[in-house]
Amino acid sequence: MLKELNIVGTEDTPGIIFDSQKNVFELSGRSLPEDVVSFYKPVIEWLDELEKNPIENLEFSFKLDYFNTASSKLILDILLKVNDIFSDGTPMKIKWHFLAMDKDLEEAGEEFSELVEVPFELVAY
Amino acid sequence: MDNQTNKITANPKSLKYFYDFHKLMEQSEIIMVYAGEFSQALTKTLLSFTERKFNVEKLEDNVKRKIYNIMVEMLQNISKNALDNDHAITGNSPIFMIGESSDFYFLISSNKISNLNIPALKNRIDEVNSLDSEGLKQLYKEVRINGSFSKVGGAGIGVIDMARKSENALVYEFVRLNDEFSMYSLLIRVSRNV
Numbered sequence: 001m002l003k004e005l006n007i008v009g010t011e012d013t014p015g016i017i018f019d020s021q022k023n024v025f026e027l028s029g030r031s032l033p034e035d036v037v038s039f040y041k042p043v044i045e046w047l048d049e050l051e052k053n054p055i056e057n058l059e060f061s062f063k064l065d066y067f068n069t070a071s072s073k074l075i076l077d078i079l080l081k082v083n084d085i086f087s088d089g090t091p092m093k094i095k096w097h098f099l100a101m102d103k104d105l106e107e108a109g110e111e112f113s114e115l116v117e118v119p120f121e122l123v124a125y
Numbered sequence: 126m127d128n129q130t131n132k133i134t135a136n137p138k139s140l141k142y143f144y145d146f147h148k149l150m151e152q153s154e155i156i157m158v159y160a161g162e163f164s165q166a167l168t169k170t171l172l173s174f175t176e177r178k179f180n181v182e183k184l185e186d187n188v189k190r191k192i193y194n195i196m197v198e199m200l201q202n203i204s205k206n207a208l209d210n211d212h213a214i215t216g217n218s219p220i221f222m223i224g225e226s227s228d229f230y231f232l233i234s235s236n237k238i239s240n241l242n243i244p245a246l247k248n249r250i251d252e253v254n255s256l257d258s259e260g261l262k263q264l265y266k267e268v269r270i271n272g273s274f275s276k277v278g279g280a281g282i283g284v285i286d287m288a289r290k291s292e293n294a295l296v297y298e299f300v301r302l303n304d305e306f307s308m309y310s311l312l313i314r315v316s317r318n319v
Contacts, residue, residue, distance in 0.1 A: 032201070072286075102186075102190065
């Protein structure tokens with residue numbers, strides 16, 4: 001059983017909930033932490049655990065309003081990690097939510113989707 | 126000659142200099158200027174100040190987002206690259222300002238950098254200025270995959286992202302301070318109507 005990851009969002013860091021009991025795997029809010037590597041370390045570690053104990057048909061939701069360039073690199077690391085687990089034979093899915101008017105976030109989603117094989121759905125809200 | 130009277134300091138004889146300073150700011154179309162120590166806490170403060178102001182002024186959402194994006198990269202660039210002895214040389218502390226003209230919002234930063242970092246940074250900005258939006262997109266993707274963002278030196282992905290958001294050429298200048306350091310100034314414009 002994977003441990004629950006629950007990081008409360010702040011004005012410069014996203015809220016993160018990875019909860020296999022509730023079947024919620026979500027990042028939301030703004031991401032511009034001072035130190036992206038240490039902020040996202042628990043997320044990467046959680047994904048390392050997932051790789052060892054994969055859950056089928058897991059759906060990761062990105063509901064970010066904004067992220068800086070340093071976070072963009074870490075989001076890519078997360079997506080590539082998810083992609084690895086998918087490529088090893090565990091079906092999963094990414095949902096990239098963006099405000100319908102926010103062309104930059106939509107384009108960012110498209111650019112990420114081109115870099116992975118895992119099913120990647122763009123959802124306007 | 127009394128040097129003191131030429132300065133906008135606490136002159137006990139008159140506060141006219143303060144008034145003149147305020148007028149100069151208004152004439153220069155400056156919305157906000159901050160000089161001194163930069164940190165993540167300050168970045169958050171300046172961002173929320175600017176967001177509030179632009180919400181009151183009912184700026185278009187995409188203009189607000191562009192300014193916000195560029196501000197984050199500029200401010201974090203200053204605070205991450207802050208050199209320990211920034212305050213040791215008077216007049217060379219980092220500065221950030223935001224202003225508006227009839228056509229543009231403009232953001233300017235100036236901070237001290239090592240002379241060793243200038244060639245890579247200059248090359249990157251020149252490269253970015255030579256590309257159209259599709260070229261910038263490709264460069265951004267390439268650098269994000271291959272680049273190490275932790276590298277201090279300013280030639281990373283931030284400049285590319287700011288250029289994409291700005292949609293105007295980046296204007297820069299290096300002013301040599303001594304054998305080791307220069308001041309690096311960057312002007313980024315966001316068109317009022319995009």
